Amino acid sequence: DSGVTQTPKHLITATGQRVTLRCSPRSGDLSVYWYQQSLDQGLQFLIQYYNGEERAKGNILERFSAQQFPDLHSELNLSSLELGDSALYFCASTGGISGNTIYFGEGSWLTVV
Amino acid sequence: EDQVTQSPEALRLQEGESSSLNCSYTVSGLRGLFWYRQDPGKGPEFLFTLYSAGEEKEKERLKATLTKKESFLHITAPKPEDSATYLCAVQDMDSNYQLIWGAGTKLIIKP
Numbered sequence: 001d002s003g004v005t006q007t008p009k010h011l012i013t014a015t016g017q018r019v020t021l022r023c024s025p026r027s028g029d030l031s032v033y034w035y036q037q038s039l040d041q042g043l044q045f046l047i048q049y050y051n052g053e054e055r056a057k058g059n060i061l062e063r064f065s066a067q068q069f070p071d072l073h074s075e076l077n078l079s080s081l082e083l084g085d086s087a088l089y090f091c092a093s094t095g096g097i098s099g100n101t102i103y104f105g106e107g108s109w110l111t112v113v
Numbered sequence: 114e115d116q117v118t119q120s121p122e123a124l125r126l127q128e129g130e131s132s133s134l135n136c137s138y139t140v141s142g143l144r145g146l147f148w149y150r151q152d153p154g155k156g157p158e159f160l161f162t163l164y165s166a167g168e169e170k171e172k173e174r175l176k177a178t179l180t181k182k183e184s185f186l187h188i189t190a191p192k193p194e195d196s197a198t199y200l201c202a203v204q205d206m207d208s209n210y211q212l213i214w215g216a217g218t219k220l221i222i223k224p
Contacts, residue, residue, distance in 0.1 A: 002156065031210065042216050043157070043200075056211055090156050100145055100210055104156035 003027065004105035006091050012111045018079040021108045025072055025093030031055065032074040033102065034066055035090040043090070049074055050095070081112045115140045115205050119215035126222050129190050134218045136201030137183040144204040146184050147212065148177050151198045160186075160199075191222045 003026035013019055025032050034046040045058035049068035060066075063081075068074040078085060088107040094100060116139045126132055138146065145164050149157035161170045163179040170177050174195065176187040186199055198219045202212040 002159070004156075043214050045211070048211070088154070092156075094210060100204060101147065101159060101162050102210075102212060103159055104149075106156045107154075109154070 002103040002105060004091055004093050004103050006089075006105035006108050008108055009106065010109045010111075012113060013081060015081055015083060015112055017081050017112075018077065019081065019110065021076040021078070021089050021091075021110075023074045023076070023091030023093075023105060025074070025091075026103055028095075029093035029103075030072065030095040031093060032068055032072070033092040033094075034060075034074070034076050035092065035104075036087050037090065037107075038084075038087040046076070078110070081110075083112050086110055086112045115203065115208070115213045117201055117203055117213050117215040119199075119201050119218050121218060122216070123219040124221070126188075126191055126220070128192055128222055128224050131187070131189045131191070133188070134186040134199055134220070135183060136186070136215055138201075138203045138213075139182075140203055140205045140213070142206035144206045144208070144210075146179055147202045147204070148184070148186055149200040149202070151200055151217070157200055188220070191220075193222045193224050196220055196222045 005024040031050045033048045036044045046060040048056040066076045090107045092102045092104045094102045120135045148160040151157045161177040166181045198217045200217045201215040
């Protein structure tokens with residue numbers, strides 16, 4: 001158990017809909033990352049937050065947005081969903097007791113039908 | 114430009130057959146090199162962090178080593194449960210804790 005908690009574990013939704021994925025980082029970690037992994041593909045970095053502020057942006061679509069709240073949990077919002085958005089979405093955290101090692105959650109499986 | 118290349122892309126071994134996975138990297142200044150294991154449909158599981166050339170770390174049948182240009186993950190007498198994709202990533206000193214990922218090596222251990 002990495003200590004990073006993601007919900008929901010599985011989600012099936014229709015095209016055009018909007019979903020929110022939630023992440024609770026390891027206790028004491030200040031930084032949260034979001035990654036996307038499509039079937040048999042590598043990890044694609046989406047966005048990073050540090051202590052509530054956006055720190056870095058990767059290949060995140062304009063239809064996607066994220067935020068980190070004062071209690072350090074984070075949410076990734078995916079809107080106007082397309083079939084190609086079906087993927088595993090991982091949250092990871094670092095900082096605090098983790099030092100600079102990044103720990104991953106188990107992911108949220110999103111299926112768009 | 115920071116770059117991480119892993120080889121081979123896939124490796125099939127018999128149970129007990131030792132081998133090594135390679136991760137070569139190019140960064141301006143290395144903050145750390147990380148090895149992860151990923152099982153299908155699961156999140157990457159942290160294995161090791163290496164910080165400087167000459168450093169070695171071990172965990173069960175795995176041993177990671179680091180030089181100035183590459184890292185090796187040595188697998189000694191592997192078992193079928195070691196089958197997974199092994200990912201290598203590096204942090205550049207100037208990267209603001211971003212990870213540059215390799216594409217991974219898919220390891221299959223046959224009983």
